[in-house]
Amino acid sequence: MESLPAERKALLFSAGGVRLALRLAHLREILSVPGDAGEIQARGEAVPTAFVSTVLGLPGGPSPYALLTEGSPRIALRVEALHGIVDLAEAEFFQLPARTPLPQPAPFSGAVVARGSVALELAVGTLGFAPLEPAEEAPEPPQGLGAVADRELRFARAGLVYAVPLSVLVQVLEDPPLAPVPLTPPSHRGLLYHGRALHPVVDLAALYGEPAPGPGRTVLLVDAGGAGVGVVADRVLGVGEGGPDVIRPPWDGLFGG
Known part of the structure; x- marks a missing residue:
């Protein structure tokens, strides 16, 4: 059966500085509302x-807009800005990596890329009203080191030197735009849209429990175990450069699972 028009379109908006999307099939009405009342009249x-x-x-x-959802119970989702409606036939839709x-x-059913910007599609039925608990880091990343490669690139992160085989x-991408994903653990720095694909971006410092000095300016896109993953540097x-103390992570073990 052909999709209904409302299922082929999505409203783009933002909350807390993050771009989000909601299919029109889940949207009943958009209201402009003042204040921060616990309920609204519609x-x-x-x-x-x-x-x-x-x-x-x-x-x-400030969240001056209320998105009234369809279904039961109805909810008014308060958001800070509206960015228009996109036809999904003219955008790209991805499952999250x-x-x-x-x-x-x-809380997200996927991501929509429209006009080069990534918007996370809300899964309305999972939201509720209370703050959600973020996901935790994996208990322990793979231990050990990878083999020394004949040709490798070295990079610095949080005072340590790493090497990745060529x-x-x-x-190597300088200052690429990253789309933040709320409720992910600290090692997940966001999503990178590159080569018509979405890649998770990982911070090795946070992954191994070290304090990270900010987001990092460089992202190394690596293919480890068939998974495209960005690594912050x-x-x-x-x-x-780098001296003898070089960390060579087991790249396939880190990202291939």
Whole structure:
């Protein structure tokens, strides 16, 4: 059966500074509302309010719009800005990459890329009203070191030096735009849209329990075990830099599962 028009279109909006999407099939009405009341009146009906930034653990702020959802019970999702409606036939839809840890059931059903920007599609039925608990880091990343490669690239992160074999390095990207994913653990830095695909971006410092000095300016896109993953770096090192203390993670073990 051919999809209904409402199922082929999505509203783009933002909450807590994160771009989100909601299919029109789940949307009953959009209202402009003042204040931060716990419920709103719509067509004589009291509708409970969920502030999307609060539910997703994002910074709060003025949320002058209410998205009234279909279904039962109806909810008024309070959001901070509207960015228009996109026809999904003219956009790209992705399932979230496997290495995007989220609380279960996941609050996002996928991601929409429209005009080069990534918007996370809300799974309305999983949201509720209370803040969701973020996903935890994996208990322990794979231990041990990878083999020394004849040709490798060294990079610095959080005061340590790492090496990645050129055989698994796809590309080095400077200051690429990353789409944040709320409720992921600290090692997940966001999603990278590159080569018409979505890649998770991982911070090795946070993954191994080290304090990270900020987001990092460089992302190394690696292909480990068939999975395209971005790795945060402070900078790529030149020939001869780094000294003898070089960490060579087991790349397939880290990202191939």
